[in-house]
Amino acid sequence: MPVLDIDGIRTRYEIVGDGPPILMFSPGGFDSSLDNWTTFGRYKDLGFIDALSQEYTCVVFDRRESGQSGGRLERLAWPKYIDQAIGLMDKLGLGAVHTMGGCVGCSSAALLAVARPERVRSMVLFSPAGGVTYRTAQQRRFTEHLGFALEHGLEAIVTLARSTTVGFSKDPRVGPWAPALRTDDRFAEGYAAISLERYATIVSGSARMLFDRDTVPGPEPEDLQLLDVPALIVPGEDASHTRSAARYLQECLPQAEYWDVPVAQQTPVASSARVLEFLSRH
Incomplete structure (x- = not known):
């Protein structure tokens, strides 16, 4: 897979599909590699890359200190992950993109919208991580x-x-x-x-x-409340992906759509269809 140097940090990425770009922030916590979209937990079965790449260009990458990307020994903070994402967009010549986050990737997707709202057309926040x-x-x-x-x-x-x-x-x-x-x-x-x-x-x-709060970490609630970026929020329902975390994002984001269905009904067909329908309107 191709690799780019972003501010001195090796970043592995892959581009799949053709169409408007979606920058995808991987699930998996501190193991947020691009492979997780097809191999990790429930994402292996959901098949988002296969489904979305039929109509969109999926840009997936290893978050710094994950997968085959490099790292830097420094105090880690959410803005440093966003610097990598913006650097990747710039190197690939991407202007405004859709974004999608899975699990902890939702924090990065939301924070990118806060930092550079003009670069984000919409965001899908799937099973956001958070909670006490x-x-x-x-x-x-x-x-x-x-x-x-x-x-x-x-x-x-x-x-x-x-x-x-x-x-x-x-x-x-x-x-x-x-x-x-x-x-x-x-x-x-x-x-x-x-x-x-x-x-x-x-x-x-x-x-x-x-990790300084008992809900979705990363962006401040006041910054989320001022965002005009459309968002689709899909809740999880376990101890690390609480419904309260998803509802928090719904409360904070003015242009949020909340898909209020239990995980058992978030089937591959239904989930992909809901995401594609949302993206098609933005």
Whole structure:
């Protein structure tokens, strides 16, 4: 698959289909690779890429520190993910696009609309991640990782990350930079050389900035309330994708359509049809 350098970070992407572009923010938490649209959880069965690419150009990519994209050892925050998305759009010559987020990708899709509303025609927010259980789980993951780092050191994290393909979401010990540690020797060397004190500041700051609320993280509610971007919101119904998170977005977004059906009725045919119908009007 093709790779672009975006502000010094290797970004793997793929373009599928033909038609108006849809920039797709992958599901999967800290393992948000483009493959997740076809291999991860319920998205494997929903088949959005196959369905949408019949009428649209699906632009999928590995979020930084995911899949085969690179990373940077710095305090992680939502705007840094948006910088990557905007850089990808610019490099590909994309003007205004539709966007679609799955799971945690909804946060990035919404924040892109806040940051650059003139670049977003509409957004589909499918099963947004959020809720008090989600927040505490994410923060606990960072705490467990930092504890392992302080006890065993950063070289041990490099060794562990390279001995497995498991990501941060399943094994907190490997940390959020595990994919970059596996694919970039230079990054791994610099990572292992940083002081533990400095690393602890980066990790704790990342946890605080990324997961600071008991609903959908990322964009501020007041910014969402001022958006004129049309949105389709499709709720999840588990501890990490709460209906309260979806309803929060509905409450905040002035031009929101809420598809009020349970997950059991969000079949591949019905879901693709609802998304395509929404996109066709914008």
